[in-house]
Amino acid sequence: MSLVEVGRFGRNEAYIVIGRLDSEGIMAIALDGNASIADGSQFFIPVRVMVDDEDAEAARVILGVDAG
Incomplete structure (x- = not known):
């Protein structure tokens, strides 16, 4: 199993995308979802959605x- 990126999204959109993929039976995770939360810039950093x-x-x- 190797994770690959299928897209970069705004923080909230990324979790909607993960839910959509989950509803189709595809397990997905978000990377960078909490990046820079301490300095308040978490909404400016794209979240990578990763799947097998x-x-x-x-x-x-x-x-x-x-794919590109």
Whole structure:
């Protein structure tokens, strides 16, 4: 199992994306979701949504994002 990024999103949007993928049976996690929370810039740092490499293509289709 290897994690790959399927997109970068605003903090709140990233968790909506994770819920969408979960509803399709694809486990996803957010990285950087709490980055710089101490200095108040957490909403300016994109959150990376990561999935298993075997689920990446399906996740990108669901989300309508390109692999590049």
